[in-house]
Amino acid sequence: MYDFSKVSRSDLPAPAIRWSGIPQFNFVGGHLAPESIPIEKLRNASNRVLSEKGSLLASYFVESGPQGYLGLREYLVKKLDRYSSISCNTDDILVTSGSSQAMDLINWALLERGDTVIVEESNYGGAFSRLIQMGVNRVAIPVDNDGMCTDILSAELARLAAENVKPKYIYTVPTVHNPSGTIMSLERRKQLLELASKYDLAVYEDECYADLVWSGDRPPSLYGLDKESRVVHIGTFSKTVAPALRVGYIVANWSLLSRLLSLKTDAGSGALEQMILAEFCEEHFDNHLSELNKLLKMKLDTLVAAIDREFGTSASYDYPPGGIFLWLKLPDAVDTELLAKVALDAGIAINPGPEWSMQKDSSQHLRLCFAKPDLKNIEEGVEALARVCFERFGIPEFGSNQPRN
Amino acid sequence: MYDFSKVSRSDLPAPAIRWSGIPQFNFVGGHLAPESIPIEKLRNASNRVLSEKGSLLASYFVESGPQGYLGLREYLVKKLDRYSSISCNTDDILVTSGSSQAMDLINWALLERGDTVIVEESNYGGAFSRLIQMGVNRVAIPVDNDGMCTDILSAELARLAAENVKPKYIYTVPTVHNPSGTIMSLERRKQLLELASKYDLAVYEDECYADLVWSGDRPPSLYGLDKESRVVHIGTFSKTVAPALRVGYIVANWSLLSRLLSLKTDAGSGALEQMILAEFCEEHFDNHLSELNKLLKMKLDTLVAAIDREFGTSASYDYPPGGIFLWLKLPDAVDTELLAKVALDAGIAINPGPEWSMQKDSSQHLRLCFAKPDLKNIEEGVEALARVCFERFGIPEFGSNQPRN
Missing domain, CATH: 3.90.1150.10 (Aspartate Aminotransferase, domain 1)
Structure with a gap:
């Protein structure tokens, strides 16, 4: 058997082991x-979109362009407003194959080996493993019951500035923090944005679990509070509708989206899943x-x-x-x-x-x-x-x- | 507006322009x-899989593991045998988000800046643009009415060997060549594999258009003819069912698949599209x-x-x-x-x-x-x-x- 390790790059992650x-x-x-x-509702949604728009599947990007199915982006504009206090339009959204692809695109666009980013001390393992694989330094900020400790963030940013280290972004899961479930307080959010502004840093807000709040009460997203367009916001339907539907999204200004788009070489994320989701969510998401x-x-x-x-x-x-x-x-x-x-x-x-x-x-x-x-x-x-x-x-x-x- | 170009990598492709x-x-x-x-048939397939297996969508990988929905891989085993003379099993297949992702994964695993690959002189523009972006040298072999000119391939491989250059792979679209539509003859296929064996090279076979042959007559795929497991084979349903369904696949031995899997960090390709396709294809593909x-x-x-x-x-x-x-x-x-x-x-x-x-x-x-x-x-x-x-x-x-x- 030909051994492809002979022609493989030397810096690959460890090969996968067989699924067990x-x-x-x-x-x-x-x-x-x-x-x-919601099987029945997804069936009905699938029936409707196929009946009414099935022939769109003949075209890459279902005639909506590379940012994703327009019907889904139109729904997202409403959802982001209602749930995340985000005011944006369909041009500000890039639909991705889950938030996993969103994370990869953002990291590929921004990070090089040796770069530094700010993270929460405990956080999504997939975010950490990506940074480790890319050789990026993580400066960890503790999280307490009010979210990321901005006093420590302030001190760390001052220290890094003194060392002439400019972090590429501040990564945070502010609403239903992974793994602690904490919701960052409004005050902390404002403090975080003030610090980002002071040091002119990008903020990377991961709202993957944010809809799963028992009380329904949550502060505005960082993207929604930001007046300087320095936040890139990601979310997904994996945690609210179905993980195996690979539909996530990125909200950001065009200086970032245009770069992410040129790295998204997959000829579009699955359009039928986007179409079914849009149809389902319009009527049933809430x-x-x-x-x-x-x-x-x-x-x-x-x-x-x-x-x-x-x-x-x-x-x-x-x-x-x-x-x-x-x-x-x-x-x-x-x-x-x-x-x-x-x-x-x-x-x-x-x-x-x-x-x-x-x-x-x-x-x-x-x-x-x-x-x-x-x-x-x-x-x-x-x-x-x-x-x-x-x-x-x-x-x-x-x-x-x-x-x- | 915050300008993300300040924190972007310097080696990115040109930013996208707005879709027009x-x-x-x-x-x-x-x-x-x-x-x-086939709108009606896709509707029926969607109805059946959602009714019978909809709750599988609650799990990443729909309980089939990261290589893709098992039902689709089972269908592919039969289809690859019937259409491409490939004898393989479900463990040899990785389902991808279209053949675009298949191409990216293979290139990411194998290629570094300065590497050399063999390509057909005219070929898929997306294959060329990827190689150019990665800084990989392309050695071009002409294609005539019998496919890649293996006499010229032989001479070029000898020249490269004399220069101590070992190409990472030989890329070919042998069946319905893009852009000429040529079908590589059986004799040329055998000659290509002999040369690959002689120089111990990997072969990268792109069969994206291979099902679209008016007469239905086509020679066995290179993967099917290869006795040494040195061919990686890719295909897609985009050209036969619907482009906007993002479902492609890679067939290769485990020394390569295991490396591609560890680079496939998207938490699975869209499962509902895979499930609907499998259901549709079993009954209707032919x-x-x-x-x-x-x-x-x-x-x-x-x-x-x-x-x-x-x-x-x-x-x-x-x-x-x-x-x-x-x-x-x-x-x-x-x-x-x-x-x-x-x-x-x-x-x-x-x-x-x-x-x-x-x-x-x-x-x-x-x-x-x-x-x-x-x-x-x-x-x-x-x-x-x-x-x-x-x-x-x-x-x-x-x-x-x-x-x-």
Whole structure:
């Protein structure tokens, strides 16, 4: 067999390993609840768009140009206004193949090896892994219950300026922070933008989970608050409609969008998925989201109850105001990277803290995603995880108020 | 307005310009005939997959793993066997967002600035533009009516070996060559593979148009003939079902697929489009293709008749055995890059030869895509093009056997 490693670049990431299927207890990945997929409404939307506009599929970009299906961008203009306090028009939006492609395009346009960016100390693992792969330095700012700590951001920006280091952007997940679920306060948002203005920096706002807020209350997005057009904003329908529909978007001014477009060499993102989504969302998104959030909160409550029961005082967490994940801290004796390995052998998948965090104590943290498993699977999975953890680390000693043995 | 060029990489391609809509006579782009989109059958397929498998959309990769929806890969195994004489299994296939993404992944994995590849002297403009952007040297091999001229390939490979230059791959569009429509003979295919074996080179086979052969007769693919697993094969449904469905694929051995997978950071290609396609193709692909080819041949015949009428002896071409484009040669006095500019001002879009060719006389060539326009638009477009050409270059002097003035 010809070995293509002979002609491959030397700086590639590690080759993939064969997919090994889905573990019995799957607490990783931004999957959604299967029962939340609005199958009938998507069917109806698909029927309508195919009937009325099916022949558009004969053209690349469905005659809407490379920024994405116009009907979806028109819906997004309304949605961004309603949900994110963003006033923009269809020319400010680039539809992407999920927010994953959005992240790649932004990084490819802006980053070179050796560059520096500001990130939140704990954050989306995929954002971190991309930066590590690109050889970009991450300056980490802690997040507390009000979001990114802008006092520390201020100090770090002053330090970097003194060292003549100009960060390429400030990356933040301000609304339903990944992994903590925190919502950045309005005051912090204003402070962040003031600092960006003072140091003339770009801001990269990732609002992928922002619609999943139990109360529905959220401050305006950074993009919406920004008066200087220095924010690039990304979002997705993966977390609100269906992950396997690969439809995300970027909102930014033309000096960035024009560069991202020239890097988007995929001849357009899937148009039928865009058309179906636009049709579905116009009529159903608001109600669908409200139902979804109820379901997710119920799953979170089940998860939290199971953790309280199985881990007791060994586990600490802040109850998140939204999202699909819980950020958990275990005692010092536990190493979650090791735990993730032994857990996977037992059919339980978790995200160990160091993949999601640059905190010193990240090895005591883990992230549990709760949207996909059903309530019984959540309960059994937490019980199984506690048992594996006890067997390896002697913690938690008690489960359901009984000593383990 | 914040200017993101301040934080952009210095080596980006030129920023995009605003999309300006679709010209009245559009002879560019791999669009299909709008009347050929199987709307009703796609609707039925969509209804079935959503009803039966809609909840799979809750999971990234629809529980099939990152290589793509298993149902589509299962169909592809059968299709590749039937149409391309390829014997493979679902593990050998990576589903991509169109063949555009397939091309990017292969290039990203294999190519660095300063590398050398073998290409066909005239070829897909998007393949050329990618290589130019990456700073890769192209060694061009002419194509005649039997495909790539393997005697010249042999001489060039010997020359490169003497210079210690090892090409990263031999790129070819063997079946319905872009832009000439040529089908490489079986003998040439075997010679190409022998040369690849002799020099231990990878072969990159692009079969994007290969299903569009009027007669249905075609030799086995290079991948199917290769005994040494040195061919990477790409294909797409864009040219047979719908361009705006972004579903292509790569067939290769694991030493390459594993590297492509680690570069495919988009969290999967659109799953609903894959599911609908698989459902549609299982039942309808063969008949659909046969109808499509009849329609395309009728459009080609209309185009050729219009060219004969309007350009007369000023235009020469080989009638292609398939595809969606005609490769045309005009007299020396015409510069097709200039013609493309003045034509666009008159609402006529064409591909000037130099975008598609490294031939010395590429400026006398142009490519006309004929799948999208209807018969009347083809006729009027050719008439308009001839008039613009005459006004700028004094050629063709006659149209419909009458002198122009």
